[in-house]
Amino acid sequence: MAKVSRLDGLQGASTGPAGVPLQGRGNNRGRAMTFQVWGRRREASHDLAWVPDAEGGRGTAMRRRTPATKDPTAVERANLLNMAKLSIKGLIESALSFGRTLDSDYPPLQQFFVVMEHCLKHGLKVRKSFLSYNKTIWGPLELVEKLYPEAEEIGASVRDLPGLKTPLGRARAWLRLALMQKKMADYLRCLIIQRDLLSEFYEYHALMMEEEGAVIVGLLVGLNVIDANLCVKGEDLDSQVGVIDFSMYLKNEEDIGNKERNVQIAAILDQKNYVEELNRQLNSTVSSLHSRVDSLEKSNTKLIEELAIAKNNIIKLQEENHQLRSENKLILMKTQQHLEVTKVDVETELQTYKHSRQGLDEMYNEARRQLRDESQLRQDVENELAVQVSMKHEIELAMKLLEKDIHEKQDTLIGLRQQLEEVKAINIEMYQKLQGSEDGLKEKNEIIARLEEKTSKITAAMRQLEQSDNDLLTQTRTIAMSLVKCASSDTQDQYKLVKDISF
Numbered sequence: 001m002a003k004v005s006r007l008d009g010l011q012g013a014s015t016g017p018a019g020v021p022l023q024g025r026g027n028n029r030g031r032a033m034t035f036q037v038w039g040r041r042r043e044a045s046h047d048l049a050w051v052p053d054a055e056g057g058r059g060t061a062m063r064r065r066t067p068a069t070k071d072p073t074a075v076e077r078a079n080l081l082n083m084a085k086l087s088i089k090g091l092i093e094s095a096l097s098f099g100r101t102l103d104s105d106y107p108p109l110q111q112f113f114v115v116m117e118h119c120l121k122h123g124l125k126v127r128k129s130f131l132s133y134n135k136t137i138w139g140p141l142e143l144v145e146k147l148y149p150e151a152e153e154i155g156a157s158v159r160d161l162p163g164l165k166t167p168l169g170r171a172r173a174w175l176r177l178a179l180m181q182k183k184m185a186d187y188l189r190c191l192i193i194q195r196d197l198l199s200e201f202y203e204y205h206a207l208m209m210e211e212e213g214a215v216i217v218g219l220l221v222g223l224n225v226i227d228a229n230l231c232v233k234g235e236d237l238d239s240q241v242g243v244i245d246f247s248m249y250l251k252n253e254e255d256i257g258n259k260e261r262n263v264q265i266a267a268i269l270d271q272k273n274y275v276e277e278l279n280r281q282l283n284s285t286v287s288s289l290h291s292r293v294d295s296l297e298k299s300n301t302k303l304i305e306e307l308a309i310a311k312n313n314i315i316k317l318q319e320e321n322h323q324l325r326s327e328n329k330l331i332l333m334k335t336q337q338h339l340e341v342t343k344v345d346v347e348t349e350l351q352t353y354k355h356s357r358q359g360l361d362e363m364y365n366e367a368r369r370q371l372r373d374e375s376q377l378r379q380d381v382e383n384e385l386a387v388q389v390s391m392k393h394e395i396e397l398a399m400k401l402l403e404k405d406i407h408e409k410q411d412t413l414i415g416l417r418q419q420l421e422e423v424k425a426i427n428i429e430m431y432q433k434l435q436g437s438e439d440g441l442k443e444k445n446e447i448i449a450r451l452e453e454k455t456s457k458i459t460a461a462m463r464q465l466e467q468s469d470n471d472l473l474t475q476t477r478t479i480a481m482s483l484v485k486c487a488s489s490d491t492q493d494q495y496k497l498v499k500d501i502s503f
Helices: 025-047 072-098 107-121 138-147 149-160 167-181 184-193 211-225 253-463 467-502
Strands: 048-051 060-063
Touching: 072 107, 072 211, 107 167, 138 149, 138 167, 138 184, 149 167, 167 184, 184 211, 253 467
Parallel strands: none
Antiparallel strands: 048 060
């Protein structure tokens, strides 16, 4: 069984002068307004007609007018809105006058759930199932979990409840848990905002699709001031019959008179309680003032004692002041006598100082002259020292330059030696190449000799050929001559190359 904590601030909703709470005043004013509304409803009840609801019951009341004046669906929405207003207002007023947590057997609370069930069923689409047609409000309420993450807990709680077999029973349990959590207005507000998703479950003329649904959601915010403690597990929610009891909202004149007398009696009792509370507060203020007077008297006596002590201290301080003044006069006379004696001593010392000052001036002049001579000698020595230091710096700089020059020459000498070694290696390599070229020249000379022998043989053979082969003979001769020229040119180039290398 889920429980919801009571809201703070329900008691003492209205206060009187000096912050004294007036218990029941706000509730009595609400009761008077409720009776006026009920009287008006009773006067208008003669013009009401009963409109059957979607399940075929008696349904809600509407005014007797011709069917052509208004749309029946609009009349149904208006009737449901009025019933929702009456049920919510009556539930809030009765709960505040009841003064404690509401349970499942409270009649206005049961009628509120019935009215909310009728409001949610209005314009609901019929869905086909495997066995029969299904028309339940659990579908749109289950959609709240996707739109409002905090509603996942209440949905899981409803599914885990034992004994609930029908979707309608789960929807009724969901409404009761939402009321205990004081989140019903928030959940339904998220639902009516998403009309594109809500259109899958409701017709376009349904209460939840029109402005009346938003008005009912706004009225549900007022239910956050009441506390409900409902046992959902032990209640048979599947087989309940939701019928609106209009007798709770349509009262006769005798009941209204009794209610007014009760209101007057309650107002008188409230005034009596207010006066008693005011008297109690006045008594408490008087006692607090007495205690403050006692504390002020005690503090006054303490201040008088402290004043007497301060006066005695002032007299003692005045006596001490007189003694200090007489002592000050004696000290002043002694100091004057001492000053006269010291003045005579100072005059004698001044005369002796004047006589000794002449000798000191002569000694000072002599010392000053010696100091001037010594300073001149020192200046000469310092100048000579500066010259010696500058010469030393120049010698050191020259030594550094010579060392640098020596290092550079050593580097150049090392580079020249390396170049000499490289030249020697190149000469050796060139000599080796020269010897190889001479050997090649000899081989080529032998080749030329062999070629000349071959050409002679070829010419002899060609002479013996027929006249028809004269063209071929001339071509072979030209080829042989070109080969000879190429060989001779190669040998000459190699010979020139060897001469250049040797030089």
